[in-house]
Amino acid sequence: MKKNRLLDLFTNNRFYKSIFRHGYPDDDIKRSEVVTGNLLLHIQPVKVHKNTIRAGYTLGLGLIAFYLFIILTATGILLMFYYIPSIERAYNDMKDLEFAVSFGIILRNLHRWGAHGMVAFVFLHMCRVFFTGGYKPPREFNWGIGVVLLIITLFLSLTGYLLPWDQLAFWAITIVANLIGTSPPESIMGANLRQLVLGGTIVGQNALIRFYVMHVVVLPLVAAALIGVHFWRIRKDGGISRPAEE
Amino acid sequence: MDKKEEPAIFPKNPNKTYGLMELTKTKSFQIEKGPDNTVTSWPHLFFRELILFMGVFIALMTISLLFNAPLEQEANPSNTPNPAKAPWYFLGLQEMLSWAHPFWGGIFAPTVVVIILMLTPYFDRSQKGVGVWFAPERKIANLLFTIFLVLAVGLIVVGEFFRGPNWQIFWPWNMPSPH
Ligand code: HEM
Numbered sequence: 457m458k459k460n461r462l463l464d465l466f467t468n469n470r471f472y473k474s475i476f477r478h479g480y481p482d483d484d485i486k487r488s489e490v491v492t493g494n495l496l497l498h499i500q501p502v503k504v505h506k507n508t509i510r511a512g513y514t515l516g517l518g519l520i521a522f523y524l525f526i527i528l529t530a531t532g533i534l535l536m537f538y539y540i541p542s543i544e545r546a547y548n549d550m551k552d553l554e555f556a557v558s559f560g561i562i563l564r565n566l567h568r569w570g571a572h573g574m575v576a577f578v579f580l581h582m583c584r585v586f587f588t589g590g591y592k593p594p595r596e597f598n599w600g601i602g603v604v605l606l607i608i609t610l611f612l613s614l615t616g617y618l619l620p621w622d623q624l625a626f627w628a629i630t631i632v633a634n635l636i637g638t639s640p641p642e643s644i645m646g647a648n649l650r651q652l653v654l655g656g657t658i659v660g661q662n663a664l665i666r667f668y669v670m671h672v673v674v675l676p677l678v679a680a681a682l683i684g685v686h687f688w689r690i691r692k693d694g695g696i697s698r699p700a701e702e
Numbered sequence: 703m704d705k706k707e708e709p710a711i712f713p714k715n716p717n718k719t720y721g722l723m724e725l726t727k728t729k730s731f732q733i734e735k736g737p738d739n740t741v742t743s744w745p746h747l748f749f750r751e752l753i754l755f756m757g758v759f760i761a762l763m764t765i766s767l768l769f770n771a772p773l774e775q776e777a778n779p780s781n782t783p784n785p786a787k788a789p790w791y792f793l794g795l796q797e798m799l800s801w802a803h804p805f806w807g808g809i810f811a812p813t814v815v816v817i818i819l820m821l822t823p824y825f826d827r828s829q830k831g832v833g834v835w836f837a838p839e840r841k842i843a844n845l846l847f848t849i850f851l852v853l854a855v856g857l858i859v860v861g862e863f864f865r866g867p868n869w870q871i872f873w874p875w876n877m878p879s880p881h
Contacts, residue, residue, distance in 0.1 A: 481744050481745075484742060487742040487743075487744045487745075488742070490743075490744040490748075491743055491744065497743075497748070500743055500747065501743060502742065502743055503740040503741065503742050503743060504740060504741060504743055504746070504747050505739055505740050506739050506740065506741060507739075507833065508747070509741065509746055509747050509750055511750070513833075513835075516750075516754050519751065519754055520754065520758055523754070523755050523758045523759075524758065524762075527758075527759065527762065543777070547776040547777065550773055551773075554770075554773065561770060561771075562763075562766050562767065564771050565765070565766035565767075565769065565770060565771050566762060566763070566766045567771075568771035569762060569765050569766055569769070569771070570762055572790075573762065575791050583847075583851065586843075586844075586847050587835055587836055587844060587847070588832070588833060588834065588835055588837075589831050589832040589833065589834070589837060589840055589843075590832070590833075591822065591823040591826075592823060592826070592827060592828070592829060592832050593823065593827055593829075595823070596823035596824055599819075599820075599822070599823050600820050600823075603816060603819050603820050607816065610791055610792075613789065613791065614789065614792070617789050620773055621776065621777045622773050622774040622775060622776060622777055623774040623775050623776070623777060623778060623781070623783060624772060624773075624774045625777060626777035626778070626779070627782065627783055627786035627787075628786070628787065628788050628789055630786065631786055631787075631788045631796060632788055632792065634804075635795070635796075635799065635804060635808040635809070636809075638803070638804040638805045638808060638809065639805065639809050640805055658779065659777075659779075697832055697833050698832075698833040699832070699833035699834050700829070700832070700833070701739070
């Protein structure tokens with residue numbers, strides 16, 4: 457292969473090689489080093505089956521869900537600089553994001569629409585896996601992890617829904633709290649569960665801080681850990697499912 | 703230190719359509735194994751992943767520049783909107799709440815759905831049709847799942863667009879404004 461002079465200038469030097477430990481990946485050994493020598497990439501295989509990269513097979517749906525999770529984490533951290541989970545301040549912080557913070561409204565929009573998108577794409581991804589039979593052995597367990605991920609995604613979305621502390625938030629969570637209160641036997645199970653979720657009998661400050669902590673710490677950590685297991689299992693199960701070869 | 707290019711022990715012969723690619727230490731013969739149909743992740747997989755990320759980001763950014771996230775009046779426990787609605791992904795549940803004791807629609811039904819979803823791969827184990835969209839061998843499974851989808855999405859659509867004050871049915875274009 458003819459060497460590209462410009463590429464060579466950037467990649468064939470001490471500095472570049474001190475970071476990536478290989479030159480420009482123009483042969484299979486270096487191509488494999490791209491994967492094995494990179495912390496972020498090495499969770500993926502060095503080689504993949506052609507069916508895996510066929511856009512029409514996975515439609516990229518699982519990956520889109522993952523990307524939205526990453527974008528949500530990044531925008532969520534930025535939002536935490538401006539948002540204080542107090543019933544006196546939360547709503548004003550949302551107004552400030554809209555009118556006072558530079559690009560605050562875009563930050564909020566990215567997070568809000570991204571969250572709706574993640575729920576939708578996780579669901580679509582599940583449909584893809586079902587309609588291609590991707591849950592069949594040996595992938596039973598990973599399908600189960602997926603179902604848990606779907607539930608966590610819903611709870612992430614729900615806990616975030618309360619945080620703006622507007623009418624939409626307040627009454628949506630009131631409905632869900634009342635629903636939890638109907639778990640039988642209501643007087644023991646339901647009432648106590650509701651108390652546990654809200655930290656009281658109404659949606660107030662205690663509920664807000666509970667939802668906040670779940671939303672920014674507990675659920676994202678659990679989701680990230682399970683996504684890790686999900687990806688690891690994809691490899692252990694032999695990569696993405698594919699038609700039997702003749 | 704730089705890795706020196708290994709001198710080519712087996713130079714490529716342009717007149718041959720095959721060549722010795724590499725020596726491997728394996729315990730079995732690699733001949734007559736058939737093509738393995740794989741490609742290297744770099745660049746085939748990673749570039750597709752990168753492009754998909756850019757697509758997702760651009761799409762989300764476009765939506766975020768065009769539409770603002772909703773923000774209503776500040777929360778007011780003494781002013782109940784009519785109807786008060788859960789987020790759309792829970793509207794199917796809220797819809798079922800109105801049919802019977804809330805426990806059945808709100809807790810029992812979703813629990814059963816989750817259990818059935820989790821157990822499906824332990825019962826539906828045949829390898830026929832794996833890796834193919836809507837494989838004809840999987841007609842029954844696909845039909846059942848489609849019914850589940852239509853119900854789940856249908857209930858959400860009813861809850862979101864057809865339910866008005868006092869959870870009465872309205873046509874979307876006749877929907878009275880809340881409050
Ligand atoms: C946060 C949520 C989730 C993320 C980020 C995620 C991510 C992924 C990714 C990136 C893949 C690789 C193939 C692809 O892109 O389609 C995958 C495969 C898979 N996912 Fe998910 N997933 C999630 C939720 C789910 C759910 C809800 C289910 C099912 C109930 C599920 C079941 C599976 C299975 C069985 C595979 C292997 C499919 C195959 O081999 O064909 N995942 N997931």
